Amino acid sequence: MTDQRTSSTPAPPRPKSSILSSLGRLAAGNRRALFPLLALVLILLGNWLISPSFFSIRVVEGRMLGSIIDIFNRGAPTVLLAIGMTLVIATKGIDLSVGAVIAICGAVAAVLISTTDLSPYVVMLLSVGAGILCGLWNGILVAIFDIQPFIATLILMVVGRGIAQLITEGQIAVFNNPTLEFIGKGTLFGIPFAIILTAIVFVIVYLFIRRTALGLLIESVGANARASYYAGINARLITLMVYVISGICAAIAGLIITTDIKGADANNAGLWLELDAILAVVIGGTLLSGGRFYLALSVIGALIIQSIQTGIFVSGLPPTFNLIVQAVVILAILFLQSEEFRRPFVRAWNRMRKTA
Amino acid sequence: MRQRVRPFTGRQTGLPYAELVGEKMTVQKNTPLLQTQNLTKRFGSVQALSGVDFNLYPGEVHAVLGENGAGKSTLIKLITGVYRRDAGEILLEGKPIDPQSPHEAQALGISTVYQEINLVPTMSVAENIFLGRQPRRFGFIDMRAANARARALLKTYHLDIDVTRTLSTFSIAVQQIVAIARGVDMSAKILILDEPTASLDAQEVQMLFTVIRALKARGIGILLITHFLDQVYQISDRITVLRNGERVGEHLTAELPKMKLITLMLGRELLSETESSGAERAAVGDAGGAFLRTEGIARRGMLQPIDLSVARGEIVGLAGLLGSGRTETAQLIFGVARSDAGSVQVKGRKVAIGSPRQAVQHGFGMCPEDRKVEGIIADLSVRENIILAMQAKRGWLRALPARKQEEIAQQMIAALHIVTPDSSKPAGELSGGNQQKVILARWLASQPEFLILDEPTRGIDVGAHAEIIHIIKNLCAQGMALLVISSELAEVVDYSHRVVVLRDRQKLTELTGEDISEDNIMRAIAEQ
Structure with a gap:
């Protein structure tokens, strides 16, 4: 029920179909959802105009292939980060360290699987455990020591890649383990497993925050920390938890990235991805000033960013244009969302209707 | 603005300031300075x-009164261009205007x-007065000129302060006058004052009124x-x-009796606010047995040791002037600030309360003084604020089901007659009451x-005021223990079974039963 809180009648809880109903209501024309969805559709249409085979899906050796599948698959890490980042931003925080956490968790997985006899499942758990530790570190700095989130997470952002390099001893740690590789390369029912895993994480996080009171308390603390304190809310615990969730999301993203290329690159894995995640959250309409958050729209935001990147890639435009095109498109989306920017057009439209 | 830095004491009229101020100005009956005709605004389903x-x-003080939700704020916001009107006219000196922004x-x-x-609280007084229109010299901001002009300007308001000091170090009253001085200095036809005295004490109110009379x-x-x-x-x-x-009426103040x-x-007629008598008070006060008892709780720089007890079914009033330690007492009890001495007993058992969360677990609740900052969570819905x-x-694990929340x-x-179209409206959009x-x-x-x-009744209208007092008494009758702080003595006298009088962050005395009266409270405060 993340995205329809403006509706006047409270929705009865329907846990089984919460995502379906969520998407249904998004499509039903919720104003807030309108612009991100519109942007996504326009970009996909643009991609289709540039390369007509954009929406075609082929099945090769039991695995679906196609640009659309590619967007979801390549976008999975950003989507995961955006999920965690949404919650952090809702508390008025920010997590700059997620890119570095990807590198750490990838390094942990790669080194453990190639140098020890541990089962790949234990390795996965330990890698996620590293993500939890990173989240705890951030959370303790922010919640207990009251350090500004920007600075607190900047520390791990800087030091994280150094830690990852120490773990891999400065090499790109390559490995060979079919079980572990399944995360990034595997296919389930023809769908890349990374997509399924991301969807599962989304559902779990969604249920975790909306079936418990965590979502409400996050919004309360983000919207007015002092009043929340007076109301008896344990803001420290809430803050700690969102950074841990962000750490877990980053760890899973790290596992996907690392197992996809069968190697941990401490310098480049997840590089600048934290900025894509922040952008995805903003496109989704969650304000950096905290309070209300929109988990599903952050996912849409992440998919928008990936669609642009994939679109540029398939269009055959020289890769040197990538970043500029991406920036222009995102700027256009943000303008579209700005009421100030829309106002003159809305007025002109109304005037036209009046005269007509 | 350059020509405006001048005293308004008679250079135009030839009269000294004091005489001008003392003189009761007659209301001029010529063309209105500002006129609205048939002004209409609708928000969704709310007219x-x-x-x-x-x-x-010109030269009059025109009070706009009404309960919360009567349309006072909307009127101001239409006049100042915060909102667009749906219908009607706004005339300034007879000419229609259509401001699109407060600017x-x-x-x-x-x-x-x-x-x-x-x-801007962190900037100096002079910087605030000239913000966005600083005097310049060789293209740079000429702070010396700004300071001199600010000093001269404020002198005309009989305010002799160090204009280079940060604004937030001054009292609210001074800040208010600075804001007025800035506004009038920039454009001086109409001055709109929205609740200017809400946080001022009696003496500061008179200071402000002197300024208002001079502007008049x-x-x-x-x-x-x-x-x-x-x-x-x-005024x-x-x-x-x-x-x-x-609009239900426009009257000359002199011709409109208070009732x-x-x-x-x-x-409608006011609810009676004086029901309980002194005899009743004594009876209730002894019945319950103390729910809360504090012994010498204190905090350095905040509050002297204080003993206090509140019984079930009892209302204890905290009386005293602004800054006497009333709010500080409440904060120590509720754990907003930790006390560094003394002890607290709840139902006879010694407890340590170091945060509001712990206080809440012991069955405490607190409506804080600063509604906007410490109370309401503006972005959340009425329903979410309530639950x-x-x-x-x-705890966060046991979420209230949506249906239960709505219920x-x-x-x-x-029960509380909250005026809202539905429970999902953001609480910040409701009126103060x-x-x-x-x-x-x-x-x-x-x-x-x-x-x-x-201060449960501060800044809210007469109707809601009476309702809230009614609620307080009902809660007490149902056996709740209440500690109530209010600046309005009549109110404290009305509902309290006991009144604790504070001065200079110290408990002076406690009044009970027949002794509770406005006179006795004031006498206690004034006592040496």
């Missing part, structure tokens, strides 16, 4: 203002000073919004009463045994 005519003449209104000559002073003498039209009826009669020349978005005014505002403390008490919200909305009720509802939903109310 905020319908067909309101309003006239402001444009300012340029036309309409300045507004809000209750929450819209200046300059021919400025002043639109005043306030909840203090005594002040209305003290205003004319009164417009709004109710439910409509008539109140019935106009409410559209918040209850949810916090249950509680609807109960509270009905309704926000206060939402916070009260938040605590009632958590089913506390002990409730602290810090």
